[in-house]
Amino acid sequence: MARILIIEDEQDLAGLVEYNLRAAGFETDTANTGAGGLARARAHPPDLVLLDLMLPDVAGGEVLRMLKSDPEMKKAAVVIVSAKGQEADRIQGLELGADDYVVKPFSVRELLLRVKAVLRRADAEEGPAAVLAAGDISLDTSRHQVRVKGEEIILTALEFRLLRTLLERSDRVQTREVLLSDVWGIQAEIHTRTVDTHIKRLREKLGPAGDIIETVRGVGYKLSPP
Amino acid sequence: MARILIIEDEQDLAGLVEYNLRAAGFETDTANTGAGGLARARAHPPDLVLLDLMLPDVAGGEVLRMLKSDPEMKKAAVVIVSAKGQEADRIQGLELGADDYVVKPFSVRELLLRVKAVLRRADAEEGPAAVLAAGDISLDTSRHQVRVKGEEIILTALEFRLLRTLLERSDRVQTREVLLSDVWGIQAEIHTRTVDTHIKRLREKLGPAGDIIETVRGVGYKLSPP
DNA sequence: CCGCTCGGGACATCCATGTGACATCCATGC
DNA sequence: GCATGGATGTCACATGGATGTCCCGAGCGG
Incomplete structure (x- = not known):
């Protein structure tokens, strides 16, 4: 899932936003200052930056300019967060290359919708690509299609x-807990056969190629290409 | 590069849009009223008109009608800009011959994408045809006509x-959210059957050929040519 | 007033999914 | 080797959620 960097000096707000983005399945990273945010972005380029324009150190506009001038970080989408009424900021932000903006106070729901919409657009622009492969198996994310030796296999969502x-x-190796958390979105310990059952179904549908899903006894599962 | 006429009464917004279109290499011209816009269009026919439906003098729809009735200006593509929630306007706009629309508040990136897409289509039409096809279905964008095995099918806008x-x-695969956003121009999570209903109507009108619209359970819909 | 289009609520329907019981397998200690 | 317990594989089934379908009301144009 996409990676989002939050640059926001109000701790409460940052925490709230982070919590909700995580709940929605995003990876998040937070910085309380412009300088810190840029450092984070360089260290680990995000897919999207949530940028507050009112920061204690650097002006938000400046941060945006820096982000957009670095070829590595440039591809990150930017959503501006600005205080109510700062129309000028908003305009300036969009001129500088932000992709969208939300005005404080905003609802979490609205923020999520905008973030998702921006990421969706960014995705659409990247064109086809997005094919994962291992052994005889290839998986095309955008087509939602899996092939084994060129033969299409029908999988459930x-x-x-x-x-x-x-x-x-x-x-x-992925433990059952990790899989439950990342595939199912559930955080819990297990006493059921849920993961195993689906691994079984997957192996079944993949046929002989299903062998590349290895069981690591006492730990979990891993996929090991030949 | 293409020439774009902006008809928009909010000065800030008009300025923002103009700035960005120019930055993207377009020639621009701006009018703050419907009457002014028509005058500009007559004086210097644009390739594309960005038309706000909420204008101080003339109704936006009327401007559109005038544009389309003049043989000289008729060939300009039109992208409607409408305030959030003005569903009726959008539909009406499309029926009147607009090529696309964006809903306020919109991001600059989205606007640019739509403008470029519309111009691309307009360009393509100058050539032999602007026909999309898959299986027995062919869709002619310029004639606004759909055929199944050569037989014409009447579709609504x-x-x-x-x-x-x-x-x-x-x-x-297109999720319902993506379709709602790109076909309807609505950004929201769904709890209604709107998309499904229209997919159903489409399949119905297409007859047996409608089968190429596949349901991808848990994800959305996709059209897969044989 | 009629007919068309569209949105969306109320169902009907279907099938993907989770679950527990049971079979089987394997590492371990002897 | 072998017994043993815990881990994993397998299965059938109910249940909920997702999708298909129908239908009605609103809005609009003729």
């Missing part, structure tokens, strides 16, 4: 997410 | 738009 998660983390 | 969107993104 859940099976698809599971396979994608495993492919994205090829060769690394 | 909305159905046409829905089908075109699916055709343009053949093979790629």
Whole structure:
């Protein structure tokens, strides 16, 4: 899922936003100052930046300019957060290349919708691509299609997410807890056979190619390309 | 590069849009009233008109009608800008011959994408044809006509738009949210059957050929040519 | 007033999913 | 080797959520 950097000096607000973005399945990172935000962005380029224009150190506009001037960070979408009535800021922000803005006070719901919309657009622009592969298996995210040796395999939405998660983390063992959390969105310990059952169904549908999903006894599952 | 006429009464917004269009390499011209816009268009026919439906003098719809009735200005593409929630206006606008619309508040990136897309289509039409096809279905954007095995099918403006969107993104799954956003111009989570209903109507009108609209359970719809 | 289009609520329908019971397998200690 | 307990594989089934379908009311144009 997408990675979002929050640059916001009001701790309460930052916490609230972070909590909700995580609940919606995003990875988040937070900085309380403009300088800190830029450092974070450089260290770990995000897909989207939530930028407050009123920061204690650097002016928000300046941060935006810096972000957009770095070829590495440039591709991140930017959503501006500005205080009520700062029309001038808003205009300036959009001129500088922000993708959208929300005005304080905003509802979490609205923020989520805008973030999702911006990311969706960014996705659409990236064109086709987005094909994961391992062994005889290839998975096309945008088409929502899986092939084994060129032959199409029909998966359910859940099976698809599971396979994608495993492919994205090829060769690394995923515990049942991690899978439950990342594929199912559930945080809990397990006493049921839910994960196993779906792994089984996946192996079944993949046929012989299903062998690349390995069981790591006592730990979890991993997908290991030949 | 293309020439764009902005008819918009909010000065700030007009300025912002103008700035960005110029930055993107377009020639621009601005009018703050409907009458002024028509005068400008007559004096110097644009390739594309960005038309706000809420104008101080003439109704936006009227401006559109005038534009389309003049043989000289007729060839200009029109992108409607309407305030949030003015559903009726959008539909009406499309029926009157607008090529696309954006809903306020919109992001600059979105506006640019739509403007470029519309111009691209307009360009393509100058050539032999602007026909999208898949299986037995062919859709002619310039004639606003759909055929199944050569037989003409009558679609409403909305159905046409829905089908075109699916055709343009053949093979790629579109979630209900994406469709609502791109076909309807609404940003929201869904609890209604709106999208499904229109998909159903589309399938119905397309007859057996309607089968190429696939349901991807848990995700959305996609059109997959044989 | 009639007919068309569209949105969306109220169902009907379908099938993906979660679950617990049971079978099986494997690492471990002897 | 072998017994043993815990971990994993497998299965059938109910249940809820997602989708298909129908229908009505609103808005608009003729």
